[in-house]
Amino acid sequence: MTKFSIDRDQLHSERVASFVDRLESDSYEDLNEESLFVSEYVDETIGSPKTLLPNYNFDRILAQLPYNDVIYVTVCPECIQKSDFNNFKTLVERKAITPILTAPYSRYSENIADFVYSHHHVNSYEYHAYRYFGVTEIGPGRICSHCVSLWEKNTKRSISRSINIRKHRDDVDRIIENLYPFISPDNELLDEFKYAVKSKNSEQISHVTNMSETIYSIRTAQVFNSPINIDGKDIATLPTGVTSDIDEAITISSSLDMEVAKGLGLKIPTDIDINSYLDIVENFRPLISREINRITSQSKENIRSDFAEIQREIMNINAEVERIAKSRRYMLLEACSGFYGKNAALANAALFAGAFGLAGSLAGCIGGPAASGAVGAATSGLVTLAKKNKWVSGGPAVDRLSDKISSDLQPFLAKMTALYVGASTPAVNVMSLRTQIEKSTKK
Known part of the structure; x- marks a missing residue:
């Protein structure tokens, strides 16, 4: 008897392609309530505020969990090693993270593909389609695909003619992959790369290529309604036209939350069993978030000028906590x-x-x-x-x-x-949270 098997990649590739075709046509009504995503959980949370992490990093995920109840993580075929699988499995099973596959199912090991397929996730076909439409809405307009093709052809030809920069031929493909779909601000970056090639400036070519990867991360975060979890120095190097639509508060709100929690002593130790850690996080995350939001909500509107006020608030609360403890x-x-x-x-x-x-x-x-x-x-x-x-x-x-x-x-x-x-209620809340977290970690 012939064993029946389903080609997951073919199934979802055709499903998403059909969805996109109808979306790009005038047949919106034909879609009815159909969703791009198979997972109902993804469908419910995809448009809400969340944290998107660019790769699977266990320690970084644990650091984010006390402050974010919706975390998406992009997972490439090399992200999850054999030693990572048990922790990854626990995080996914308990909805602590939602994996986004960046490649077809067939590119992942069988145990990872089988496990992820049966749990809430975003497959690569859904991811690329969602990102494509999201990016096209960010920019003021699209760049002509024919113009991009000419740029690619001419740039590769120029690189091939020079021995000094021939090694950068693959960088052209990286830029195209990172910037696709191209929107109007990208003209500035393409011009910079073309000038670097013309000048035979190998260092500048590498720099512009790296900038394209930063832009990819920024746009992906914007599409997924997430803080931009990348180094502010990387953002500072981007051309002005590319970064003009980035909300500064979004770029640092995530790290600000962690700084406030650290300043108030609201830190959950990560050196405990993963299930115990998740139990503690689920119990205290709403309370921790409430205190952080109370302190940062207004300051996130004008984050740099108000940072001193945030620091002052933290100092005052800590001083009051010390006074309460001795009363x-x-x-x-x-x-x-x-x-x-x-x-x-x-x-x-x-x-x-x-x-x-x-x-x-x-x-x-x-x-x-x-x-x-x-x-x-x-x-x-x-x-x-x-x-x-x-x-x-x-x-x-x-x-x-x-x-x-x-x-x-x-x-x-x-x-x-x-x-x-x-005493003030915030100070009592902070003191109580510290005590409860400490007791919970000793159970």
């Missing part, structure tokens, strides 16, 4: 937190009394301002009580629920704590 009232809350953590029945009552404003005589400790420090202990006590009475079974799922309850209640209880200890 007698906060020490009292910490003592109450420890007490309730060891007495499950009281923790159970206190948690609900505090959460619903029915604190009564418990208000002295957890019912009113006990808040952020004690809520984790109270929730933990409640879960312990439930396990002891066999209301729920133990395990990671229950522990995650405990963390989730603590995270959900934390903003409300932080306000009460702030009133009680005479």
Whole structure:
């Protein structure tokens, strides 16, 4: 019996080509609700703000996860080595990242192709089609394809005539690949390359070629609605016409978020099991993002002039955190937190009394301002009580629920704590987050 096999590349190549043909014609209505993407998750998130990473780098992905809940990663056939596969698999299975394949399925190892094919991803045909239409909308106009062909032909001929720069013949192909589809601002870069060839300036030829790769990364990030995760120095070297439509705030907003988190001490250690790390990230990412956005939201409109204000805010919060930690009232809350953590029945009552404003005589400790420090202990006590009475079974799922309850209640209880200890809510939030993250990493 002949084994039936599906040619994945042929299937999706033909599907996407048909979609593009209808999109470029006047038959928009024929598409109805059909999407370019097979994955429903991709279809839902492709247009929303996200972080796009230019290659698979495990450490870089971990560094981005606490601040971004939608991360796309372009994956070439050489990106995932055998030693990377288990971590890559975990990240994809838990939707921590969405892989974008830059080459046909057949170019990847069988285990990677089989795994990715059965999970949410963007295949290479979808990627190139989406990027093509996205780039054409960025520029004010397209460059005539015939003109580009003439430029390619004449430039290669000029390079072949000179021994000194003959090695740069392949750079012409790299530039065409990086800039396609060509839009009006690219004329400036093509002219620079042509002048460098005419001058037989090997260094300048390499420089312009590298600039084309930077432009590729910038435009891809713009199309995917992502911060531009490349070195600002690389952007500074680009011709003015090419960079005129780049929002400066977008180029540095991602790194700014990480700087603020680092300044506030809101860092999740990465030297733990990947599943444990993802559990912690999922619990605390909304709270970390809330604090970062509160500090940076206005400054991102005028990022350079306001950076000093951001730094000042970080200093003030850190100073206030130090003051709170030494205050007698906060020490009292910490003592109450420890007490309730060891007495499950009281923790159970206190948690609900505090959460619903029915604190009564418990208000002295957890019912009113006990808040952020004690809520984790109270929730933990409640879960312990439930396990002891066999209301729920133990395990990671229950522990995650405990963390989730603590995270959900934390903003409300932080306000009460702030009133009680005479501090600002942001400072209490930061202090509570530091404590909760530290405790979570020690579980």
